[in-house]
Amino acid sequence: MEGDIVQMGAYIGAGLACMGMGGAAVGVGNVAGNYLAGALRNPSAAAGQTATLFIGIAFAEALGIFSFLVALLLMFAV
Amino acid sequence: MATEPIDMEVAGMCVNEFGGAIGMPQLCGEWFGNQIFWLVVALVAIYFILSRIALPRIGSVLAERQGTITNDIAAAEDLKVKATEAEAAYDKALIDARAEAHRIVAAAKADIQADLNKAIAQADVEIAEKAAESEKAISEIRASAMQNVEEVAKDTAQAIVAALGGSADAKTVSAAVEARMKG
């Protein structure tokens, strides 16, 4: 341990960045849950909306992936 | 993973002397060219495989199957129409047979009824004859009984008159008895 403060900061930052993925998880769960709630109310319309479901999940997940990327960059690239 | 040390000159910037990754291999710039080149090759290869061979073939197979299915559905429609016709004919035959059966049953019933009526009429006649005979016999019996009673009554009355000491000629007594019996 040479007291590399930049390294320490990078690792702490990576950990903090990973918290952003929790938000993405909440968002994806929200999308899927609301889809399921809607599908149970009107099952006949559900099949036509699976594409929209996956697009919504993909967009919500993209933001989580960004924070994951930031974490990885801090861990390995800084 | 290779654990023996390898030549640093050969391994390049992104791999350490044990063959392990330094940082993220994904961000190692010296591998980009290789990957991009082979990716383009792979994608072009897949594109030509798909657009030249696979997609037209699968499309034609699907179209052919669609055609076959359409034909089969048409044939099935024909068969269905035929089946409906056959069913109608069958129904008609059934109705005819049922009507025939009804007719036969009615005829049989009428015959039986006629026989029955004839038998009843004959029985009635016989009964009537028997009844008339009986009536006649009864009336004869009654008439003879009446006569006997009259004679007994006359004899009895004459005997009673004689016993009472009166002389009674038979004519008077019998007239009196007749008058009494009529009253």
Place this chain on the structure above:
Amino acid sequence: MAAEAHGEEAGGLVFHPMDQFIVKPFFGDGAVSWYTITNATVWMALAVLAVFALLVLGTSKRSVIPTRMQSVGELAYGFIYKMVEDICGKDGVKYFPYIMTLFMFIVFSNFLGLLPMAFTPTSHIAVTAIMAFAVFFAVTILGFVKNGASFLGLFWVSSAPLALRPILALIEVISYFVRPVSHSIRLAGNMMAGHAVIKVFAGFAAIAAIAPLSIVAITAMYGLEILVSFIQAYVFTILTCVYLKDALHPHH
């Protein structure tokens, strides 16, 4: 930093979750130049062969009543064809071979990468970024060619109140240019994260006390990865279709 970790292999846990992503020459040692046949090349070639086997050899009999392989191929064809037709409309169908190419490559790279000791080309940002930027540039150029300047109407949300429109336009422009980034990083990130997590659990399997738990976790993650492999290929493809639809019909 990581070099130090590799140097301390003598004791403690030894796992290098990132080592599986190293590109190395397939034949012998040597520098990796742009034409070298590397493990990435080999696994991409296997993906091409798998596509060939499924869609060409599998359908070679052209039977009306399909064999198993043929019905899988037809299923893939119908799946992507219907997706393109539903999202892009009838005039998007002529771009179907390109989208099918992307889908088949990604789905086979993902699935082949799940084999033990395999290399996953799609876990590399260089690969996915090329595909995503290809889609981005193709779609942008196509949008301008098809619609001319009215393609910019994509950024001008005419259903919003007038005062909000410049702000919305700014947001739309930013989100438009972020598309290729998120498009590529989503695929590469998912692939890399899944493989790295499996590798981390595999590292824990060396400790006898938690080895059963670790093996169960690897199995569960592997199942999830199979699902993710398909879903990410599907998402990449469906987003390509959505972007293509924006180019063909920019007015909402």
